[in-house]
Structure formats: structure tokens, C-alpha cells
Amino acid sequence: MSMDILGNLGEFIGAVGVVFSLLLVARQMRLGHEQTRRNTRSVRAATFNSMVENSIRLLEHVFRDSELADFVARAADNPDRLDAGERLRWDSYMTAGFRHFSNLLYQWETGAMEDKMWESYRRSFKHHLLTKGWVEWYLENPHLFDERLADEVRCILEELAGEGVPHAVKWKADGGRVGFRGLVQG
Numbered sequence: 001m002s003m004d005i006l007g008n009l010g011e012f013i014g015a016v017g018v019v020f021s022l023l024l025v026a027r028q029m030r031l032g033h034e035q036t037r038r039n040t041r042s043v044r045a046a047t048f049n050s051m052v053e054n055s056i057r058l059l060e061h062v063f064r065d066s067e068l069a070d071f072v073a074r075a076a077d078n079p080d081r082l083d084a085g086e087r088l089r090w091d092s093y094m095t096a097g098f099r100h101f102s103n104l105l106y107q108w109e110t111g112a113m114e115d116k117m118w119e120s121y122r123r124s125f126k127h128h129l130l131t132k133g134w135v136e137w138y139l140e141n142p143h144l145f146d147e148r149l150a151d152e153v154r155c156i157l158e159e160l161a162g163e164g165v166p167h168a169v170k171w172k173a174d175g176g177r178v179g180f181r182g183l184v185q186g
Helices: 003-064 066-077 084-109 115-129 132-140 147-162 166-173 180-185
Strands: none
Touching: 003 066, 003 084, 066 084, 066 132, 084 115, 084 132, 084 147, 115 132, 115 147, 132 166, 147 166
């Protein structure tokens, strides 16, 4: 065998080795993508479960304790009639509720929650903002939350004003300010 033949044979074997190596790398990448997809689904499922547990934990006391349910209904209807202890209780309840929706919004924005799930939670949030007491409480306390929540509240209040909800119409007529920047500007 001549040196040319051995050289050509070596190049051929090397090329086959490179192709084989590329096929192995492509297979590993495909397996890695599949594993990433499975991991993403697992993280989303765990996140969803955690969000549902948090929702239930927030609501559980209201549906188990009729006295608390009566208090929440009374406070949402007219928070100005609350005494100091009740006002503290209402503030705590509202802070927890708005923190919960802020967390849900964050989970959606980071991709941990699917769009359809966020829309479901957003409808629930909008339903709460139909209550004048919820809106008044937030507008008095926007500094406790970040601008992302303020933007969402603003968007929902715009929708409610367009639907003719009286307290949202009044909010819009008064300048439609929401969030810490709204306080500074107002």
C-alpha cells in the first residue's frame, strides 16, 4: 500500500468519525431539548399547584368562618364604617389579596403560567375590582405594590369604566391615576 492510499484512507476514516460525532451531538441535543420541555412542564405544574394552594389558603378562612365572611362583605361594601381594629384586619386582608394577584401577574410575565390560566385569574381579579371597596383600598395604598400591578389595575379600571361601572367611571373622570407615580403626580 502506498502512502497516498493510506493518507486517503485516514482522511476517509477521519471524515466518518466527524460525521458520527456530529450525529451523536445532534442526538444529545435533541434529548436535552426533550428533557428541558419535560422540566418546563414540571415547573409549570408545580407553579400552578402552588398558585391554587395560595388561592385556596386566602379564601379558605372566608368560606369556613361565617363571621369573617360577614366582615369581608361589610368591609368591601363600606370600609369607612370600620373601627380601628377592623381597619387593620381589612388592610391585612387586602394586602394579602393584592400581593396574591401581583404574584400571579409575575408568574404569567415570566412564563411560568400559561396565557389561558392568567386570563382566568385576571377575570377573577377584575371581578374583585367590581367592588368599590377593593378599588378604594388599592387607590389609597398603591405604594405597597410595584408598577406592574398598578398597570394591570389601571387597565382593568379602564375596562370597567368603559362598561359603565360607577366607581370606575368616577375614577376615570377624576384623572385615572393609579400607582405610586399617580400619587406623586396627583
